[in-house]
Amino acid sequence: FTRIEYEPDGTPVLSVSDCFITRIGRPASGNKATEFHINPYFGSHAAGLQSGTDKLPAFDRKRPDQHVASIWHGREYISGQPFYAFPSWWCSRDWIELANLIAPFHISGLKNGYNIKYVIKVPKDYFDKEGGRTLDPKEVQKKWADWTQKMSDWLAGTDNVNKALIVRYLRGDDGKALDAIDVVPLKNENSDDAYSKVWEMANIGITNAVGILPVLGGVTPGSKSGDSGSQIRVVANYQQSYRTPVHRKIILEPINFALRAMGYTDVVRLFKDVQLTTLDAAPSGTQPAVNANTA
Known part of the structure; x- marks a missing residue:
């Protein structure tokens, strides 16, 4: 959520409205969000929700200067999600629950005996x-x-x-x-290897769900990880070039608008990429990359 406020001279000022304290107000009709509510007690104290909620209108892209202050909601539009973006971690919700159970299980097992x-x-x-x-x-x-x-x-x-x-x-x-x-x-038949494999599978599922390749997340130890220097370099460059364009575009949208509103039509908005290379190609192991993820 991006808060856009206009200075008296018409300059737009952008700031972040934390997603934990920002909610879409109930639409008057249809599925179009027209208002956003901001309250630090969302999800915690019900008493605090009764008062102290700031209400800001949704940013109107057709009439951007209609409101002095408004909220820009940047998200990836997915069918079946008319209001909020689809949280990627939902795809690994069961794996997250499983991963969170493994550590307490082992703590209890070590303190009290597994069997x-x-x-x-x-x-x-x-x-x-x-x-x-x-x-x-x-x-x-x-x-x-x-x-x-x-x-x-x-x-x-x-x-x-x-x-x-x-x-x-x-x-x-x-x-x-x-x-x-x-x-x-009694003979203890507990096998740590079985639990280690479950832990590894859970972490692979979680990192994939949130859009990070497991090798970069450091959750695939051993010979199966493909964690040699050259393989990590290839994976890092792939992640940067092919798994970030949509997210970068969403982040750049309000910035692009602000630049156009201030008259900067010749400014190129982009993320600065760094391509990993071999040391013989560049002593630092990196070199500037041509950025294709502009908006």
């Missing part, structure tokens, strides 16, 4: 008696609860790695051990 680590076998009637006295059900239940909590505190968590558990038991008349607590460790 069940031990099977602890205890005779069902282990706490039924104390000495020669049979305990009532409530006392038995409390002993089970206390013992379970102590075992969890002893074996779980990052502070309890590789702990040993000593269990005392009784032997019968035949010299064999009577029923007692039996702690059986």
Whole structure:
């Protein structure tokens, strides 16, 4: 969103109206935006929306000097989106959600253990008696609860790695051990490689959705990335030349208008490109490029 204000001498002054605080006002009829609302509380405090909302008319391209201040809405027009542009990240919304779940999963896994680590076998009637006295059900239940909590505190968590558990038991008349607590460790089948592949796929999907080639986003490590110097150079030049024209044109539109309004009809508006080269072609590794993305 670009805010266009006219000085008393007719000079247009451009400034950015942040997209987080700018909304299209409800159209009186049809799908044409005629007004924009600006409020820093959009999306947060409902109380703040009741007052303090600035309302500015939409910029009229047919009558540009109709309003002293107005909002220019630059966007890529897509079928089915009559008001706002289509956020490119929507295409990777599921991948973003997945990527955000991986880190908390590993944090929890490292703190608490990815899988069940031990099977602890205890005779069902282990706490039924104390000495020669049979305990009532409530006392038995409390002993089970206390013992379970102590075992969890002893074996779980990052502070309890590789702990040993000593269990005392009784032997019968035949010299064999009577029923007692039996702690059986389980094999951890967790594979970090599987999660790494999911993480890599998620990042590739996210960067592609927002229009950045994965190699430039640094999210394709390893031999599959094509991350040699020559390959990165080719990809960077391709990204600059073929994936930016539409976005550059949208950004330049209000600037072009302002220049024409001030009488600068012979000024060329463009983004300055830098073409990456080999060091033998240019000691700095770069050279000026002919810019075709003008508006």
